Amino acid sequence: MDVLVYLIPVSLVLGGIGLLAFLWTLKHRQYDDPEGDGQRILSKEWDDHPRP
């Protein structure tokens, strides 16, 4: 059972990273227009270089 000593912190850290990533997306307003963001993938505009 010694492996638990590593595994539990690892799982907590991974969960924490997920949570931080979620908070980051929230802060950058990535949930304001889910439908539009989904559709924008299909657009050919700005395929070559990002929007200035």
Next chain:
Amino acid sequence: MEAMPASVSACPACVAAPAAEAVAARAKGRAGIVLTLPTAHCAACIADVERVLGRYPGVRSARVNLTRRRVSVDASPDVTADELIACLAGIGYPAHELDPGLLNVTETDRQGRDLLMRLGVAGFAMMNVMLLSVAVWSGAEAATRDLFHWISAMIALPVLAFAGQPFFASAWASLKARRLGMDVPISLALILSAAMSLYETFAHGQHAYFDAAVSLCFFLLAGRYLDFRSRAAARSAAEELAALEVPRAIRLGMDGEAVVPVAELVAGDRVRVMPGARMPVDGVVTEGASELDRSLLTGETLPVWAGAGSVVSAGEVNLTGPLTVRVTAAGQDSSLHRMASLVAVAEGARTRYTSLADRMARAYAPAVHVLALAALCFWLWQTGGDLRLSLNIAAAVLIITCPCALALAVPAVVTSASGRLFRKGLLVKNGTALERLAEVDMVVFDKTGTLTLGAPEPADLRDHSPTDLSLAAALAGASAHPLSRALAEALAVAGVRPARLSDIREVPGQGVEGVCKGGRVRLGRAQWLGAQAGDMTATWLKTDQGPARAFTFTDRLRPGAEALVADIARQGKSVAILSGDSDAPVGAIAAQLGVKDWRAGMHPAEKAAAIATLTEAGHRVLMVGDGLNDTAALAGAHVSISPASALDAARVASDIVLLGQDMQPIAAAMRIALQARRRIKQNFALSIAYNLLAVPVAFAGLATPLIAALAMSASSVTVSLNALRLK
């Protein structure tokens, strides 16, 4: 909750006041323009709109939000919304302006993101605690189990304290008001289960409910978030549709003309009303001659002549010539205001509707407490005072009965249904509108502007000689009167070349005249040309030869109106038309649509009274209308719909707004509302069934954290999936 903004008021003046402030605020800052795009739906639409707007001179950037069907434009101050709307209309996207000052985006956004953050935190904690709990359920023993419980506690307690705040706050508020809201049992369950689990962890006990407490919190937050989203959508709909047109008037003072807010006018002032403008006040015409369009006030399609001495009411539109009006009543005393107070009366009469969810919660919240208390007492008595065991069982009962699925049952369905309606072009403004729509058994329409487009169309061009047609085309082309414009457009479409005329001039309030080959030709009102005016909307042509000839007009039906009426009849509901217009046009439209029950020439108060009579007779009436004369009826009906072209007051008074021109979505809305109600009831039945199964187990003291987790997740997931089935 903070107080709702003034948009709940149906009084145009109250709606206008904040709009005035917003416009003033906007003038100072950078010009941000927000437009709705009801028809945008795909990647190509986004690209088109952004490209066209981006190229428009003065526009810095444009960004489409497809979820909200909106585009926000950052532009220099000299770019107006009207230019952009015209530009979008050119590529086939109808748009309306929204007032960004009223949108109040930041506050709603902040609340929404706050809930979403709590939801996310609860979700991540739930996954981690669940992971540890699975180890306990699959047989971790002694020290390992204690360790897992301790780690769970370390995650769960701070998370509950953070994520549970919305429930604690609202439970505290309802306790202070001496009520037993749904949040009281929720908070009790969260606190009691966390406390008992902590105690069990200290005492090396077998069962800890940390996972149940956190997932309870997660599911409830999900329901709360969905609920918030539909409420925010409803509120923003009400706000964004509020008056954009700030009522201003041109006052003629000692020192010339001055533009002043309507609120500053007093009786005795003289105001000038330009052609195309709306009467700001009640008054008497002192100078000028024109025709007035009263359709929004009374439903009459026929323009009315006005000259010195005519009495005018606020809300009428001046069509042809400038008028000077002496104010007889402004603000509180004006006919607009009287109409608004009619609306207030009608709204008061509309009994406060309790939604299915509220009725359910009212019965459910006490039952949960009673059950948990009963479990506690029973086990105290049974075991001779074993408080630890009894509290454990009571906590299990609370967790299992906790209205997890119940909290999701309604918001999930309402979100899914309003999303579907939104895609069809209907904005649901009121949270209970869908439920009320499902109960409707009778639909009452207004005519002008609702069943018809409110735009006249020449009816009998073929009956006229080619000479007459070309003369009419020439004369009509010279005037901005709506009838003339409609006639000129129709003739242009028919390929009629306008005759060559000289000395064309418009006679305000009468018509247009010109000279053709030495003879005088006139196009205008019947009285002016010595003809007898009929029932139908008409303009008359007079040349040297023969009597005046009438060009009659009909009002074009709104697209989808026929299909809608047929569809409603198929659904077994009755249809009626109540109009302020005269008998002939209403009868014609009714016959065209196959509606037998119609009444014409109705005043606003009569319309409201008719709706009240129908309601007393046991009907649940859906009122569809757009005019100021409909507002009282809209407010008095069980549920009401108005088109986006309606007057602000009418839109504010109605529950659902139709964004597009087509009426067909109304039938779809009625069907979706019925389905949604069925789903809500199914969801209630599902969650009650789960409770019936799980409560006896918990009451008997056989519930383990595993059973609680299974019952809770299974019921929440089935309820959400059931809501998604809505088509």
